[in-house]
Each structure stands twice: as C-alpha cells, then as structure tokens.
Amino acid sequence: MKKIHGKYLWFILLALVLAGAVLVGGCAEEVVEEEPVDEEPVDEEPVDEEPAEEAVLRVALTTNPNTIEPATGDTRTASNVAWSIFESLVWLNDEGEIVPSLARDWTISEDGTLYTFELREDVYFHNGDKFTAEDVYFTWERGQGSDITYREDFLAVADMNIIDEYTVEVVLDEPNAMLLLQMNEHWGILSKDYHEEVGEDGYMQSPVGTGPFMFVEWRAGDRIELEAFEDYWDDGYPKVDRVVYRPIPESSTRYAALMADEIDIVSGLAPEQAESIMAVEDEEDVKLVSYPHDRVFYITFNNMTTGIGTPIEEQEVRQAMSYAIDYDLIIDRIFDGHAERTAGFVVPGNLGYDPSIEPYPYDPEKALELLAEAGYPDGFSIEMAGPSDTYVNFEDVLQAVAGFWGEVGIEVDLEFMESGRFWDLQASRELPPLFGDSWSSSMGEAYPRLLGSVGGEDASYAAWLDPKLVDMVRQIELTPDDNERAAVYTEILEYMHEDPPFIYLYQPTAFEAINERVQNYNPRVSEQYYLKGVGIE
C-alpha cells in the first residue's frame, strides 16, 4: 500500500511540474506573440482564417435568440437575426413606407377586406426550392398554431385563396389597416416542402428562407453564422460574404469587444460607455450611433380596478400630477441628459406625430391650483407600484416622481416588485391605482402601444378605460389610407394629452456603436436593423 502511495504522490508532483512547464511555455508563447499586437485579435476569429478578401460582418447580440424565425423569435435580437434569413411579402423601408418584397405588387378591394398579391417569379429558397403561392399559404397556416408567439398576426387573416402559382388572395373579416405592417413584422415566408421534409423542430434548428443570407451554423450561446445567398433575387445584395452574430449579454464586454476590434456592430450600450466612445471617436476606428428609442416610459392611472373611487378619476388631478414633475431635472440627473421628453404615446417618427403638442411643463403652482379646483387642496395619499431590476434606472425615476408629488401634497406609497410578479398582477389588473412601466412599438406607428394600453377590456395589460379612446383606437384599424390614419393618430395624441390616462415620462436614448469600416448601417428607432445593404470597407 505504501508503494502505491509513493507513486501516487509522485504522479501528482509530476503533473504539477508538467503543468507548470506548460503554463510557463504558454506564457512565453504569449510574450512572443505580443509583438504583432495588431494581428492578434484577427487570430481570434475563426472566420478570419478564410481568405483575406472575404468581407465578414461581426455583430454582437444582447441576448441569445430563442429561435431565428420571425413568427417565434421572442426578442428584437431574435427577429433581427431572423430577417437576415427570411423575407415577407412586403417590407417597411427606412423611410417608413411599405414597399414590395416577395410580392411584386398588390391590390386592395374597395371595402378593404380582400388583398390580392402578385408574387415574384424569380425567387428561390436557400435549399433550392422555388418560391410559390403554396409557401405563402403554408406560412399562414402554420402561423396560426397555438405555439406560435405572434399567431395573432396570422389569425388576422380569415382565409387565403391560391389563384395560381404566383397569385394569392388574402381574405379578411373586416378591414385591417395594420395588415401589411403585421406581415412585415412576423410573416417570414417558410418553404412548405422543406418543412414537410424536416419538421418544425428541424426547421427551427436549420432554417431556410429566401433572404439575402443563408443559415450556416448555430452554436448555442456562442455564435450564429450566415453566408451570402448566391441566388438571391435582388441583384447586388447582400454586400458582405458572411455574417457572424455573437451573443454578448454584458454591455461592458460588448464595449470591450468593440474597442479591441473583435466586433463590428454593438447595440445596447450604457450611457457611460457611449460617452467614452464619444471621447475616443477621433483617435479610434469606432463611431457612436444614438437615437431616441421608440419606447415610452409612463406611469398609468388605473381606472379599471383599484383606482375606482380615488382622486385619479378626476381629469384635473391627472393634469395636476403631470404639471408637478420636473421631468428635465430627472432626465438630467438620472440619465445625464440621455433621454427625450415625450408629449404622449405618439412619438417623433411615428405616423401622425404632431410637434405642436408639447409635453407638460414643470409648474407646481399650476398643479396646486388644479388640485384645489378638483377639491384636494391638501392633496391625498395613493399607492404606486413599479417593476424592479427591469429597466435602466427606472426605480430612481419613480422615486423622484413620488418626491415631486410629495411637494404638492400627494403622498405616494411606492412598492417595487419582481418583474414577473409585476406583469402577472398587471395582466390580472391587481396593481395599485398608479404604476410605472414602458411600452415600445416597432411598426413605425403607435398602434401596438395604444391598442395594448387603452384598447379596452380585451387588452390584458390595459389599466385605463375610456370608451371614446377605445373607439378612436379601433378607428386606426379601419383607416387604410395613411393620411387619414395620421389624422386619427394626431387626434388621439391631442385627446390623451388633454385628458391624460398616463404620466408621460421619457423616451430613452439608445446607444449603439460600429467600427468605422461598416457602411450603410441604419438602425431604426425600434432597434431593428436589416443587414441586407450593410457593407464593409
């Protein structure tokens, strides 16, 4: 036994020595490699081992996509990857216009319930299948499945008729001005034949679309690789040979990867990281891209359940509470100025936005006056809730707001909840008379935000019920003409400003950064981007 011990120990020692040697050797190697520092990061990316002339775009993702298919991908990250692979019948371009994509053209019947799409005849899927009307029908059919995240965008269509190989008729029960936008959002056309061949799971793991890039590999949590589709119908696109998406959940790491030239496009940067990029933009090959994000932070009044019978039912009280907050100070102190004030749920860039409707100014005198008019000269007490650890600095904002209200005599009992519980209670309408949250929109219109927040009893997350508003939101759906619809939006913006169901807080500034070699990268206010036209110098 003793002998075995000796051997065992010597084995450990030998292993330690060997390990030491390896480590020292490794270090020595590192030092040698230190000389050509510039080439170092290039070595890191396996994709760069390809011939030098290959243009590779390296994009950081803020989260791991659950799928990379438009109807099931549940985050902006997922859909941004998905739209490199898939295409819909129509496309919302950078100017906010609906333009042809897989459909060459379409007509809408007088009553707005029949859409006839003429499909392109020169389109192939990545696996070589020809794109036909059958694939559109199949995509619609599959999209209605109970496990499809955005099935409501497919259920919006009542029926579909295949007229011939390249013509489909889409039948609606009633006019829906949002239909083309819904298609643009979630109708990524799937290949029927390929789906039959590999099944739903197989399709999700190795997706095939008609888009500018074809799927190569997905290593969970590590990378998603796509390459240019040679038979892409839109000549001259895409502009790069390969795209590599890398999930990097931590924003500091994304920032570091950009500075070390290991990545070309990063999004979701924190304001302090944006500031340090601004400081070195002249010396380094990086460029900051910033824009107000199409997301409105607000505090809602709840007149559907817990707020019934409380002062917030009075219009003057809600106006007074809007006047009582020093929004600019909040933006300045809490966000270092990196946020925009907003006058309502229709924000700049949205259809029907009207700059003449201005945000409520900070006017505590006026607030006191209005409170007195409403019969609350000494203020009142009320409860408010907010989600914790969900939005950047949002807890601080709500606390500041409660402080400003305290100054006009409104005592707020503020409670923060774990976000999951918060949203459960929001869906079951059990939150207090006041609660803070945010609502984004990616359609270029405020419709989803309005439908969800003031759309009536059928909107699970709505806390404010005003029959007139419900009708106005309904009017949006029934107005296919853009100009007429814009007028409806403006009317809603004005109405919701005068009789506010919400305290409109701010729109956060989104920060992204790119390597200077990247050309033609235009993220949208919804944080969407399309890589079809993005190139590398």
Next chain:
Amino acid sequence: MLLGVLFLVFFLLHLTGDPVTLMVSRHASPSEIAALRQELGFDRPILVQFWDYLTNALQGDFGHSFRYRQPAMNLVMERIPATIELASVALFMAILMGVTIGILGGSNPNSILDSLARGIGLLGQTIPTFWLGLILIIIFSVNLGWFPTYGRSTFELFGLNIPDKSIVLPAFALSLFTTGQLARFTRSAVLEVMNEEYVTTARSKGLRKIRIYSRYILKNSAIPMISIIGVQFSYLLSGSIYIETIFSWPGLGNLLAEAVSTRDFFLVQATAFFTSFVVIGLQLVTDLIYMLVDPRIRYR
C-alpha cells in the same frame, strides 16, 4: 436527496407565478392568456403539476423549454462541455497557484512570503469576480491584446474540440476564489504538519528538503486539501453565472441566467437537477479518493 432538490426548485419557481404572461404578446386578450395557461397545464393544482413533472423526470423527460421549444435536458447537455472545460482549467490553475502559495507561506511562517500568501488567500476569496472579470478584459484584452475579450474558440485535436487561449481569462477569474481557499488551507495544513515530530525526525536524519516535503509534509496535508478540491470542483462545475455572462462563455451559468430571467421553468429545473447530480457525484468521488490517499480511511 435529488428528489428534495427537484421538490424545492419546483415549488420555489412556482411561487413566482407562471411564465404564461411572458409568453404571449403584450396586447393579448385575457381569454388568450387563459387559453394558453390551460394548454400548458398551469391552471392545474400545483401538486398535480409536481406529480406530473416528477413521473416524467423519473423516465428521463425533464420537459420542454418554452422559449427554445426543445427538450430542456438537450439544452443543458449542449452547454455542459463548455462548463466542464472552464471548470477543469480553473481548478487546475487554482491547484497550481493555491498549493504553491500555500506551501511557500506555510513553510516560511511569519516571513514576507507568508504575509504575501495570506494576502493572496484573502484577496482571492474576497475580490468580486464580476469586477475582476471586467478589469482582466480591460487590461489583457483591450489594452494588451493578448487574449480575446469574450467567447469560446476552439481548435481540433484528434477529433476533439480543445479550447484555445480564449479560456485563459475566464478560467483565471473563476479560479481565484478557489485559489484563495486552497492557499489558506494548504498553508495551515503545512504549518501544522511541519511541527509534527516525524518531520523533525526526518530533518534530523538529514533528508533532502524535497524528500521531506514530498513524502512527509505534502502527503500528510493532502486530506483536507482533497476535500476542499472536491467541494470547489463541484462548485466550479455548476457553472458560474457571473463569469460566464461577462465573458460570454456558452456554458451552464450563462444558460441558467437566461432561463431564470425568462422564467423558463423546465429549463431552470433541468439545470438545477444536473447541478445537484454533479455535486452529489463528486462528493462520492472525493470520498473514494480519501481512501486511496489515506489507507486508514475505510468505508464499510
């Protein structure tokens, strides 16, 4: 024991509600939410849900991840190699650094070396890994360019995917806590053994220093070190949420962080099950190694 873990994780998760509201779009109607809840079975009594889960788990079915629409255990298995790599390299670094520092400190009590060893031991255990990870990235990746800032890259050797130097920074950051602990334990074990009479005897016989250390001191301080290494390895293997998140290392910790924030219940449960399985298994292995090192220890 595993049953207890399953029970605990299941009920703790269900205390937070259910994932249905996170799965529907935000303008879903109450009836849509109710329909989905019913379809997924979250409207049933919680004990029924647990029984269902348990009977399936015993047959090796740990449920489907809602988000990924794949069997939860498959997702866990996919991430295991990356975590095992990281844990092994981190443990290796920790043993190398921790034991060396501990021996140096313990054999020269109250010297400068000893203070340094104690300092490093303390630092290793108290320094926040999150902060350390970022500092390492800034110094060694951004400024010096020696290592990549994030991710896992591998090269192929005999058909195996071997991680390249991308593993160095995350493994080092991960190893520091264990290094600190090992350094402290080794130091005190060596210190204790140094004063034993058999060591004095060995010295008086004029044995060479290396022989005294290898045959008498190290061997006799091995038992506490092995138990520490066993415990630490199971801790490292369960995946570090912080380190894997900072370095975008595609392992279990990274997966778990995401599963928790998206309330992907079955995925969290599968990860917890696997982790407890590893911890219990490693405990067994540690006990067996005791036997090998110290023949006086016998299990009957």
